[in-house]
Amino acid sequence: MSAIAEPPRKRQPRMEIEVRRVQVLDAALRLVTRDGYSAATMEAIAREAQLAKPRVYAAYPGRGPLLLALLEREQQRTIDALAEAMPAFTDDADFDTVLVAAATNMLRTVAERPGSALLLIAAADDAPPEVREYAANAREFARANLRALIEWGRERRPGLAELNPDLLAASLLAVGEQLMRMVATESDRYPLDTLTEFVAIAVEQLAGPSLRATS
Known part of the structure; x- marks a missing residue:
C-alpha cells in the first residue's frame, strides 16, 4: 500500500x-x-x-512611499504612547497640571523611543515632496493642539490673556522640540528628571498665578 x-x-x-x-x-x-x-x-x-x-x-x-510610511509609523507610535497618559481638558483640570503632564509624557516617550523623536523633529528639506508635506502637516497639527491648550487655559491663567496665542504656541513648540533633542541625544548631560523638573518650574512661571491660587 x-x-x-x-x-x-x-x-x-x-x-x-x-x-x-x-x-x-x-x-x-x-x-x-x-x-x-x-x-x-x-x-x-x-x-x-x-x-x-x-x-x-x-x-x-519607491523612496517617497517608503519614507512616508516610516514617518506615519513613528508618528502613530508616539501619538499612541502619549494618548495613554494624557490628562483630559475637563472643567476641573488645572492648566499647569495638563501642560506639565503633556510635556513630561512627551519627554518620557522620547527617552523610550529616541529614534522616533529624532525622525519627527528632523528637517525634511531633503526628503521627497510627500514626506515634506506630511512633516509640515504634522508640525502644524502639533502647533494647533498647543494653541487649543492655550485657549483652554486662558480662563484658568489670567496672564495668558496678555500673550499672543499663536506666538506662544509656536514658542512652546520650538522649546518642546529642543527638549526632545536633548533627551534623545544628550541624556547624560540632561537627565530626564532634570528636564521634567525644568518644565514644571517654567510652566509655573509662564503666566503668573492661576485662578485657583488667587481665589
Whole structure:
C-alpha cells in the first residue's frame, strides 16, 4: 500500500512581506536619524537592512512611499504612547497640571523611543515632496493642539490673556522640540528628571498665578 501524499502547504507571502517591511522601515529609521533624509536612498536602505534591492522595492515601490510610511509609523507610535497618559481638558483640570503632564509624557516617550523623536523633529528639506508635506502637516497639527491648550487655559491663567496665542504656541513648540533633542541625544548631560523638573518650574512661571491660587 503506497503512502498517501500530503497536500502541499500553502505559502504565506503576506506575512513575509510584512516582516520585510518592518526590516526596511527599521533600516530607514536608522539611516535618517543618523545621517539625514538624503542618506536614505533605496540602495543604502537595502545595505542597511542586509536585503537585496529588489526585495526593498517589493516592500515599497519607491523612496517617497517608503519614507512616508516610516514617518506615519513613528508618528502613530508616539501619538499612541502619549494618548495613554494624557490628562483630559475637563472643567476641573488645572492648566499647569495638563501642560506639565503633556510635556513630561512627551519627554518620557522620547527617552523610550529616541529614534522616533529624532525622525519627527528632523528637517525634511531633503526628503521627497510627500514626506515634506506630511512633516509640515504634522508640525502644524502639533502647533494647533498647543494653541487649543492655550485657549483652554486662558480662563484658568489670567496672564495668558496678555500673550499672543499663536506666538506662544509656536514658542512652546520650538522649546518642546529642543527638549526632545536633548533627551534623545544628550541624556547624560540632561537627565530626564532634570528636564521634567525644568518644565514644571517654567510652566509655573509662564503666566503668573492661576485662578485657583488667587481665589
